[in-house]
Amino acid sequence: MNERVSIKTLNLTKAFGDNIAVDNLNLEIKKGELFGLVGPDGAGKTTTMRLLTAITEPTSGEAWVAGHSILKEGERIKEKIGYMSQRFGLYEDLAVMENIIFYADLYEVPQKERPRRIERLLGFSNLTPFKDRLAGKLSGGMKQKLGLACALIHTPEVLFLDEPTSGVEPVSRRDFWRILYDLLKEEVTIFVSTKVKKSLGLPMVEIWSDNARMATDIIREIDGVKNVSIYGERLHITLEKKEIIDEITVRLNSEGLKVIDSREILPSLEDIFISMVEKK
């Protein structure tokens, strides 16, 4: 495997009975890259994470992380990675420092390096004033940062973060990403999963029209409209640019159809499913 490649998967597949959670996944991620695994709930993000962190065995296929096979050298991988599970995985009845030291012990971080590393991790995560507080008494954002600090205590080569910022308020989320960007400068590979959000790149709008079916055909003709689907009396439209909604309103009005209301929405699982089916 290439020195510069940090994660590589080859037809990686995981099935739970008939349900195929990860289907022939092939990807290659270079050292120091930030890789985002984006998808709705149930898309297999967590399963992919667990496969790559060697805590789940694949049904077929193979993958290499930090130069080690997930099939044969899972335990070697665990020395070189940091993992933050989707659910808060630290001990709520242990204080911030106690959690960090616990993980430092498990990763066998040398005693003489500890003060410097812990100080740095607490510093960038702004947890220094809370180091004696029980982890269970921290806010959501602080919990995430503590999770990150524990996952970084042994300076891993690859960092796996499963939906790290879900349920975290925007300011903390911004802080969190800032920390991650700093890590990239140190050649840490970051593999992060996130739910489908606006971050997909394409905006999505929902409009109400008095004759949805007729409106669908008209809207499909307009430039920049990626997809239209009917939801009862409403239409879900995927657009290249948000501004196209104005043109839609004008066109519908000229055809005698009234737009009652329109707003930007997050795509639902159904939206994504429909768009995938239509693509095929």
Add this chain to the structure above:
Amino acid sequence: MKFLRIKAIAKKELIQIWRDPFSLAMVFVMPVMLLFIFGYAITLDVNNLTTIVYDLDRSSSSRELVAKFSESGYFTIIEHIDDDKDIDKYLDSGKARIAIAIPADFSKNITTGKNPQLQVIIDGSDSNTATIAMGYISAISELYSQRLKGIKITPVIDPRVRVWYNPELKSRNFIIPGLIAVIMAIIAALLTSLTFAREWERGTMEQLISTPVKGPELITGKLIPYFLIGFIDMAVAVLIGTIIFDVPLRGNIFLLMAVSSVFLFGGLSLGILISIVAKSQLVASQMSMVITFLPSFLLSGFMYPIANMPAILQIITHVIPARYFVAILKGIFLKGSILKLLAMDVLLLLIFGLIVFTVANRKFKKRVI
């Protein structure tokens, strides 16, 4: 196995127990509570048997016999009745459990050298008590007739029974050591049965198995704090047994604690195995109760002698570790047994512990599914 990791896990586990009032109560209060409840509740001694007397003879001989009964301390004469219908009334209502009826010719038969008769009616609804009461009654009448023979020299075999190890035949003396063994069997498995299941339930296990920590390190690290707690529980139980229940400890206390450690190792490992297999705290605690409570109570020979059990049950008792521990504790407490005499039982306990520990290590996988 890395010492640093084992230490980290043991320390973490100890902090968690210490900060959780429920855990603390369970590990320290429960064994003491069980010991008191069962220690006081289970007694096979029979005394203060409520007795009524229906004396038709009303002679000095009959009064002497009745006096023998009440002097024994086992019988409490609550009433002298004049009507035989009252016997039914007293026994039916449960006011009396024994009725002694002395026929009118009792003293006459004694003086004429015939065999005097005595009728005793026992409430047999509690067969255990009835059997023991029957023993007392025949012993007392035996003593009385011996006294009657007086100067008459009749060469009869005179067995002098001497009860060893528990001369007063106090049932508490053999119940408490066995009870300590049974309680420790239950507590040991219960203590550790939640540790792995709790981590799976709270989601901390997923984080833990993504680190390089090894299964045996995790299991050993979790065993250590519970071993210390189990050791303290054992010491407290022995203290309560000897000081409060007044059971003699004739053997060596160090031998007792050393053998208990061997037993604890097996019991705690069993709890860990249950925890690994169950993956949920509810299932784990129920499993540990079913696996340890009933067999330890019924099949360890703690209350019911193994020799009296049906052959199939006798075979089953061999795989119940509490069986050996009960025998060991009774031996050390009452007989002052030394290690040489207990070696076989101790060895079997050690083998049990090693097997369960090995299986637990095999069963634990650092995998989510």
